[in-house]
Amino acid sequence: MMPNPANNIDVKRRNRANTLRSILSCDRISQTELTQRLTLSWPTVLQNVKELTALGLVQEVGEYDSTGGRKAKAYAPVRNAKLAVGLDVTQNHVGMVLVDLSGQIVRYTRKKSPFSLNDRYFQELGSVLRDFIGDRDTGSRIQGVGVSLPGIVDKAGEELLYSHALGIQNVSTAAFSKYISYPCTYINDANAAGLAEIRGKGFTENLVYLSLSNSVGGAILNAGELYTGSNLRAGEFGHNTLIPGGRRCYCGKEGCLDAYCSAKVLSNHTNGNLLEFFDQLRAGNPEMQKIWQEYLRYLAVAINNLRMSFDCDVMAGGYVGAFLEEFGAPLRGMLEGRNTFQQDASYFKICRYQVEAAAVGAALLQIEEFIQSL
Numbered sequence: 001m002m003p004n005p006a007n008n009i010d011v012k013r014r015n016r017a018n019t020l021r022s023i024l025s026c027d028r029i030s031q032t033e034l035t036q037r038l039t040l041s042w043p044t045v046l047q048n049v050k051e052l053t054a055l056g057l058v059q060e061v062g063e064y065d066s067t068g069g070r071k072a073k074a075y076a077p078v079r080n081a082k083l084a085v086g087l088d089v090t091q092n093h094v095g096m097v098l099v100d101l102s103g104q105i106v107r108y109t110r111k112k113s114p115f116s117l118n119d120r121y122f123q124e125l126g127s128v129l130r131d132f133i134g135d136r137d138t139g140s141r142i143q144g145v146g147v148s149l150p151g152i153v154d155k156a157g158e159e160l161l162y163s164h165a166l167g168i169q170n171v172s173t174a175a176f177s178k179y180i181s182y183p184c185t186y187i188n189d190a191n192a193a194g195l196a197e198i199r200g201k202g203f204t205e206n207l208v209y210l211s212l213s214n215s216v217g218g219a220i221l222n223a224g225e226l227y228t229g230s231n232l233r234a235g236e237f238g239h240n241t242l243i244p245g246g247r248r249c250y251c252g253k254e255g256c257l258d259a260y261c262s263a264k265v266l267s268n269h270t271n272g273n274l275l276e277f278f279d280q281l282r283a284g285n286p287e288m289q290k291i292w293q294e295y296l297r298y299l300a301v302a303i304n305n306l307r308m309s310f311d312c313d314v315m316a317g318g319y320v321g322a323f324l325e326e327f328g329a330p331l332r333g334m335l336e337g338r339n340t341f342q343q344d345a346s347y348f349k350i351c352r353y354q355v356e357a358a359a360v361g362a363a364l365l366q367i368e369e370f371i372q373s374l
C-alpha cells in the first residue's frame with residue numbers, strides 16, 4: 001500500500017508539537033532525555049529541534065557533562081516567544097491574564113466592569129484589554145485572546161446561548177470581540193477552569209471539576225477532553241437536587257445544590273464580601289464557624305455524589321475552592337465517611353489555581369491552537 005502523504009504531514013506535525021511540549025515542560029533537557037521521552041529516533045528529534053529553534057521557540061543552552069564520548073547538548077524553551085491573553089467576563093468584573101507558551105501566568109489583573117449588553121460595554125472591554133497588554137512588543141507576541149463566559153457557549157464558539165449571570169441569551173460572541181484586534185475564541189467559564197487545572201498532566205486525565213463561585217458549575221474531563229453532553233449542558237452540577245423541597249434556587253426550582261454551596265451562601269453573611277467571611281472564620285467567629293460547618297456538610301454530599309457517578313478524581317475550585325487548603329480540613333473526614341467502597345478521600349483534590357483559573361483556561365485554547373498549527 002502507498003503511504004498517505006497527508007498522514008505523513010500529520011505525523012510530522014504531531015511529532016513537532018510533542019517535541020515542543022516536552023521541552024516546555026522543563027527548564028532544560030538533554031538530547032538523550034528528549035529522545036527517550038518522545039520515543040522517536042534522534043535524527044527526527046534533532047530535525048524538530050532545529051525547526052523549533054529557527055522559529056525562536058527553543059534555544060540551545062550549553063552541554064551536559066559527559067562520562068565519556070561526545071557531550072550531550074542541552075535545550076531550553078523560550079517560553080515568552082509567544083503569549084496569549086485570557087479574559088474572564090463576569091457579571092461585575094473582567095479578569096485578565098497574560099500567559100506564556102507553557103501556560104504560566106506572566107501577569108494578571110481584575111477590573112470592575114459591570115456587564116451590560118450595549119456597545120459602550122464592548123468598547124470598554126477592548127480598552128481595558130489594550131491597557132492590560134501595554135507595550136507594542138508584548139502585543140506583537142500575542143497569538144490571540146481566549147474569552148471565558150459565564151454561560152452556555154455553542155460548539156462553534158459563535159453564540160452565547162444562555163447566561164443567567166449576564167441576563168442574556170442567544171447573543172453572538174462576535175459582539176465581545178468587536179473592539180479587540182486579536183483572534184478570539186470562547187468557552188464556558190467552568191470548562192475553561194477545568195482545562196487549566198489539568199494543564200501539563202497529559203491527555204489521559206479523568207477529572208470532574210466542581211466550580212464553587214457565585215454560582216455552582218463544573219466540567220467533566222474524560223481522558224483530557226471536555227465532555228459537553230447532548231445539549232452542551234454537561235457539568236451543570238449546581239442544579240442537581242440536594243434537598244427535595246429545599247431552598248429556592250435562582251433557576252426557580254427548589255433544593256438545588258447551588259442554593260447550598262455557591263460562594264454567595266457564605267458571602268451573604270458578610271455583605272457580599274467573601275474575603276470578609278473567611279477573615280471572620282479565621283478570627284474564630286462562632287456564627288461563621290456554624291455556617292461553614294453546614295456548608296461543608298452539603299459540599300461533602302455533592303462531592304461524594306460526583307465520585308459515585310464518575311469514579312475519578314473530583315476537584316473543587318472557584319471562589320470557595322481557593323480557601324479550601326486553609327479551611328477545608330474537616331471535609332476529608334466527611335468524604336471518607338460517605339464513601340461506600342473504602343474509607344478513603346484521596347480522590348478529592350483542591351484546585352491549583354487560587355486566581356483566574358477560567359481566564360487561564362481560555363488563554364490556553366489559544367496557546368494550544370498555536371502549538372498544533374506548527
Ligand SMILES: [Zn+2]
Pocket residue numbers: 238239249250251252253256258
Ligand atoms: Zn437550580
